[in-house]
Amino acid sequence: MEEVLYYSTRSDREPIKASQAILKGLSEDGGLFVPDHIPALDVSPAKLAGLGYKEVAYEVMKLFLTDFTEEELKHCIESAYDEKFDTEVIAPLVEAQGAYYLELFHGATIAFKDMALSILPHLLITSAKKNDVKNEIVILTATSGDTGKAALAGFAGVKGTKIIVFYPKNGVSPIQEKQMVTQKGDNTYVVGITGNFDDAQTGVKKLFNDKELAKEMDAAGYQFSSANSINIGRLVPQIVYYVYAYAQLLKEGKISENEKINVVVPTGNFGNILAAFYAKNMGLPIDKLICASNDNKVLYDFFATGTYDRNREFVLTTSPSMDILISSNLERLIYRIAGNDAGKNAELMAALSGQGKYEITEDMKKELKDFYGNYATEKETAETIAAIYDACGYVIDTHTAVAATVYNKYKKETGDNTKTVIASTASPFKFTRSVMNAIDSKYDAMDDFALVDELSKIANVTVPNAIEEIRTAPVLHDHVCDKEEMKTVVKDFLKMA
Numbered sequence: 001m002e003e004v005l006y007y008s009t010r011s012d013r014e015p016i017k018a019s020q021a022i023l024k025g026l027s028e029d030g031g032l033f034v035p036d037h038i039p040a041l042d043v044s045p046a047k048l049a050g051l052g053y054k055e056v057a058y059e060v061m062k063l064f065l066t067d068f069t070e071e072e073l074k075h076c077i078e079s080a081y082d083e084k085f086d087t088e089v090i091a092p093l094v095e096a097q098g099a100y101y102l103e104l105f106h107g108a109t110i111a112f113k114d115m116a117l118s119i120l121p122h123l124l125i126t127s128a129k130k131n132d133v134k135n136e137i138v139i140l141t142a143t144s145g146d147t148g149k150a151a152l153a154g155f156a157g158v159k160g161t162k163i164i165v166f167y168p169k170n171g172v173s174p175i176q177e178k179q180m181v182t183q184k185g186d187n188t189y190v191v192g193i194t195g196n197f198d199d200a201q202t203g204v205k206k207l208f209n210d211k212e213l214a215k216e217m218d219a220a221g222y223q224f225s226s227a228n229s230i231n232i233g234r235l236v237p238q239i240v241y242y243v244y245a246y247a248q249l250l251k252e253g254k255i256s257e258n259e260k261i262n263v264v265v266p267t268g269n270f271g272n273i274l275a276a277f278y279a280k281n282m283g284l285p286i287d288k289l290i291c292a293s294n295d296n297k298v299l300y301d302f303f304a305t306g307t308y309d310r311n312r313e314f315v316l317t318t319s320p321s322m323d324i325l326i327s328s329n330l331e332r333l334i335y336r337i338a339g340n341d342a343g344k345n346a347e348l349m350a351a352l353s354g355q356g357k358y359e360i361t362e363d364m365k366k367e368l369k370d371f372y373g374n375y376a377t378e379k380e381t382a383e384t385i386a387a388i389y390d391a392c393g394y395v396i397d398t399h400t401a402v403a404a405t406v407y408n409k410y411k412k413e414t415g416d417n418t419k420t421v422i423a424s425t426a427s428p429f430k431f432t433r434s435v436m437n438a439i440d441s442k443y444d445a446m447d448d449f450a451l452v453d454e455l456s457k458i459a460n461v462t463v464p465n466a467i468e469e470i471r472t473a474p475v476l477h478d479h480v481c482d483k484e485e486m487k488t489v490v491k492d493f494l495k496m497a
């Protein structure tokens with residue numbers, strides 16, 4: 001097997017091995033790590049159709065994480081995709097209204113981030129062992145809601161790691177807060193801060209860059225690491241479910257061997273759709289990559305004009321996990337369409353942080369022909385939820401509804417009837433109120449858990465464990481601190497003070 005090494009998108013430093021890229025997360029020059037080439041999938045369609053999720057995961061990940069042994073990688077996969085998921089299939093494909101919904105929400109926190117965050121801790125501790133890191137890994141995260149819980153669930157109880165999550169005390173939904181503060185596990189610590197998400201994020205970055213703290217931590221046997229979505233340890237596991245979706249379509253006879261499919265992804269940070277793009281470049285027969293945005297439609301404008309411009313109002317929507325104006329993972333695509341030119345990419349990224357925008361060349365724009373971008377308004381998103389429910393009784397969440405809306409627009413515009421997989425990124429139970437209001441405004445009067453029961457009834461779906469648990473779970477974390485106190489809080493938790 002050919003070795004894959006990882007380059008930074010911002011300078012021509014020596015490339016590093018996969019395990020080193022996972023440990024580092026981000027390159028010192030601020031760039032993201034990218035594979036020096038995209039390996040080709042070497043499984044025949046006939047064989048692929050017979051593989052389960054974990055087997056597909058191995059076939060895909062072994063090609064990217066080439067310095068992991070077979071035993072190491074299989075151990076990571078087995079530890080991640082187990083009973084934490086409520087179905088053995090891990091990522092079921094559901095046919096509804098002329099499309100295939102790839103349900104990525106059957107993990108511990110009922111959102112697609114579980115797909116990567118349930119394996120990242122194992123990739124990380126394996127990487128630490130391989131590189132003779134003796135320190136315990138301390139994951140430090142600031143969250144606006146979803147990532148925090150998915151990271152907590154992934155790292156809880158994983159030996160050799162601790163995780164500290166900071167969230168804005170009054171800036172997350174009641175269900176999100178309840179999910180986090182009820183987190184079990186001696187190695188977990190959840191702290192609310194009196195400030196907004198930016199304060200939490202800035203505070204965490206400061207701790208990461210605190211050289212003195214790093215020294216003290218090292219002396220005490222600790223080092224920080226990040227579970228951020230730009231880590232290749234989060235990107236690579238996401239390629240798997242597109243290959244697996246294709247395998248399921250083959251197995252069920254929905255497509256013929258090598259038949260092309262389209263993929264629709266509700267997009268925020270551009271991680272999920274980039275994984276689909278990598279799957280296509282591995283040789284998986286994907287035709288169009290349809291990028292769906294909500295009212296924060298920076299990406300739609302980018303695909304339409306070639307200019308990425310974050311200078312605009314930030315809109316709060318009912319699909320909050322896509323309320324993003326800087327899609328970090330897009331940098332990997334920019335680097336690639338710039339001809340893997342780190343200098344050129346670094347220039348564009350400097351323009352983004354300086355002026356808040358950049359423009360790509362006509363030649364680069366031509367390289368984007370596989371992508372189609374569009375967006376859904378709040379009204380359209382709600383109408384799509386209601387329309388699909390009315391037509392076939394299937395209930396989708398708000399993020400998935402953004403994707404379904406954009407898919408309808410795409411079909412209308414192009415007449416393209418290629419079979420299509422829509423990434424279903426969250427359970428409707430995670431965004432119950434918005435979903436139920438979309439179906440009928442009468443539900444607005446009910447309280448959160450009554451709504452959950454009503455959704456279960458009308459959708460004929462059992463209430464997921466993740467929601468059942470927090471109904472009665474005791475609060476285990478009630479620490480609140482000021483943003484200036486974050487360092488002290490970390491030291492206290494690590495008993496370093």
Ligand SMILES: *Cc1c(COP(=O)(O)O)cnc(C)c1O
Binds near residue numbers: 111146267271321322
């Ligand atoms: C994070 C998230 C997204 C956006 O995914 P990206 O990889 O950041 O583009 C979409 N939907 C849900 C439910 C999410 O949690």
